Amino acid sequence: MAELFLGFTSGPGGFRKYVVVKRILPDARDNEQFERMFLDEARITAAFNHPNIAQVFDLGQEEDGLYLAMEFIAGQNLNQITSACLRSQQPVPLGFTLSVARDVCMALHYAHTFTAPSGEPSPVIHRDVAQKNIMVTYDGMVKLLDFGIAKAKGSLERTHAGTVKGTTGYMSPEQVRGDKLDGRSDLFSVGVMMHEMLTGARLFAGKTERDEMMKILEAPIPWPSHVTPHVSEQVSKVVMQSLERSREKRFANGRDMARAIEAAAGSLIQDADHRGSLMKELFTERMAATRALLESADGTANSLMLEAAKRALRGDDGPYLPVRENQATPKTGNPSVPGAKKVSRKVSTVKPRAGQPPADTDLTPGQRRGSNILWGLVLLGILGGGGYGALRLSSALDATMEPVVELKPYNSGLPIFPEPGDGGALAKAPEPVKKPEPVKKPEKVRTTSSREDEDEDRKPEPAVVKSSRGMGKLTFSVHGDKAPLKVDGKDAGEIPVLGLSLPAGTRTLKVRDPQGKWRTLRVDIVAGEATTRRFDSWQDLP
Numbered sequence: 064m065a066e067l068f069l070g071f072t073s074g075p076g077g078f079r080k081y082v083v084v085k086r087i088l089p090d091a092r093d094n095e096q097f098e099r100m101f102l103d104e105a106r107i108t109a110a111f112n113h114p115n116i117a118q119v120f121d122l123g124q125e126e127d128g129l130y131l132a133m134e135f136i137a138g139q140n141l142n143q144i145t146s147a148c149l150r151s152q153q154p155v156p157l158g159f160t161l162s163v164a165r166d167v168c169m170a171l172h173y174a175h176t177f178t179a180p181s182g183e184p185s186p187v188i189h190r191d192v193a194q195k196n197i198m199v200t201y202d203g204m205v206k207l208l209d210f211g212i213a214k215a216k217g218s219l220e221r222t223h224a225g226t227v228k229g230t231t232g233y234m235s236p237e238q239v240r241g242d243k244l245d246g247r248s249d250l251f252s253v254g255v256m257m258h259e260m261l262t263g264a265r266l267f268a269g270k271t272e273r274d275e276m277m278k279i280l281e282a283p284i285p286w287p288s289h290v291t292p293h294v295s296e297q298v299s300k301v302v303m304q305s306l307e308r309s310r311e312k313r314f315a316n317g318r319d320m321a322r323a324i325e326a327a328a329g330s331l332i333q334d335a336d337h338r339g340s341l342m343k344e345l346f347t348e349r350m351a352a353t354r355a356l357l358e359s360a361d362g363t364a365n366s367l368m369l370e371a372a373k374r375a376l377r378g379d380d381g382p383y384l385p386v387r388e389n390q391a392t393p394k395t396g397n398p399s400v401p402g403a404k405k406v407s408r409k410v411s412t413v414k415p416r417a418g419q420p421p422a423d424t425d426l427t428p429g430q431r432r433g434s435n436i437l438w439g440l441v442l443l444g445i446l447g448g449g450g451y452g453a454l455r456l457s458s459a460l461d462a463t464m465e466p467v468v469e470l471k472p473y474n475s476g477l478p479i480f481p482e483p484g485d486g487g488a489l490a491k492a493p494e495p496v497k498k499p500e501p502v503k504k505p506e507k508v509r510t511t512s513s514r515e516d517e518d519e520d521r522k523p524e525p526a527v528v529k530s531s532r533g534m535g536k537l538t539f540s541v542h543g544d545k546a547p548l549k550v551d552g553k554d555a556g557e558i559p560v561l562g563l564s565l566p567a568g569t570r571t572l573k574v575r576d577p578q579g580k581w582r583t584l585r586v587d588i589v590a591g592e593a594t595t596r597r598f599d600s601w602q603d604l605p
Contacts, residue, residue: 254305
């Protein structure tokens with residue numbers, strides 16, 4: 064319900080500061096509830112000053128409505144990082160996960176114990192801590208985003224009794240029940256995030272939001288060390304304490320949990336330099352593309368550079384599809400969550416807006432700008448559905464939102480999560496499967512055989528036996544479910560598939576859903592590149 068722009072402010076001597084400008088979409092400007100949430104986000108985060116919380120610099124109003132100027136973060140969120148590690152056949156380092164969780168806990172402790180400049184305690188509960196709302200910059204800094212549904216003293220938007228807000232699979236039990244929350248609810252969400260990144264699997268995955276809620280309330284939670292032997296008992300103990308269903312048994316506050324993570328991690332804990340090294344390794348091309356786009360804002364990048372940057376940022380980073388929206392859910396004895404079908408919405412190009420309204424406008428200066436800062440808006444408008452925390456240039460270029468990556472157990476056979484030199488026997492990766500050499504088929508005498516016979520003749524020639532020239536890789540899954548898959552009308556086994564070799568070009572995929580209906584979608588396979596399509600639910604498919 065909001066659109067994002069890349070913006071900048073200029074000053075003497077070549078001064079320039081890049082920001083993200085968030086503006087309410089035209090069709091939501093009459094939505095009083097959303098406007099109150101928008102104002103709450105501005106008021107809450109503008110007062111924050113913490114290195115691990117994305118900042119808000121300005122709130123203003125123009126002829127097109129309210130806008131926020133927020134910190135531009137050059138980096139990727141945890142979903143994108145996990146996806147990039149999977150594509151590069153490497154696990155997310157244990158020290159990376161633990162240090163990110165530690166920094167998030169410190170950011171939450173700051174919010175939970177926030178004191179207003181007047182000296183009045185003003186605690187803020189985030190309520191939507193999940194991988195999608197945690198970014199790591201290319202320099203290795205951790206940033207907690209999106210206080211759009213945060214609960215703070217004096218909030219304009221009131222959560223009605225018996226309703227819940229948040230990302231379903233990451234809610235605390237008390238959040239699911241619609242109870243009054245405190246900071247320990249956010250710590251449960253951090254525990255879910257840690258468990259998933261340590262084990263490589265969703266913790267409370269379900270076919271529906273109701274299923275996920277019931278699992279949060281009742282499902283047994285395995286110790287990470289039992290799922291992944293290389294995770295120590297000490298680390299597992301921290302995770303399991305944060306996941307206690309009784310909040311009285313969890314850590315008292317974020318600082319205590321951060322200290323417990325540090326103590327359990329020991330020398331494995333990473334600093335910003337180590338995290339930055341991984342980011343630069345995973346996202347070299349995207350970093351260069353981002354620089355080119357920033358240069359395009361002041362005209363120093365030519366059109367060829369800009370187009371190359373757009374192509375790079377449109378590369379495989381997980382599917383740019385909408386995530387399931389967070390619905391307010393009536394609290395009942397048996398929670399029922401209506402499944403809202405998400406549709407990938409294309410966003411039309413938005414022309415750069417002028418720095419100020421035309422001279423003949425009758426707006427007052429206060430209506431024209433919220434401050435004396437002149438924001439230059441560039442690039443495309445972005446749909447900011449649901450959490451609208453996707454402050455990424457790649458989203459601007461693809462013009463659709465990216466979902467939460469569906470984490471599944473790592474089946475690659477790689478050693479899981481130990482750092483180099485930390486000792487211990489590592490599980491060996493399986494020997495790579497050798498591609499069979501193409502076998503020249505004997506010529507067949509043409510008869511009046513049916514077309515089906517011809518198709519059958521072609522089946523023994525799967526894509527993997529073709530020349531590697533002009534081939535790409537496909538990873539495809541729907542909620543982690545198994546289902547028959549056809550590619551261009553031919554059987555291709557079952558989903559989920561990881562790294563399936565296919566000829567470059569537009570491929571037609573058909574997958575049969577649990578109701579027996581074949582769902583069809585088209586995917587562009589690029590030679591020498593990996594393409595990923597992960598869907599959070601069957602409802603997200605065409």
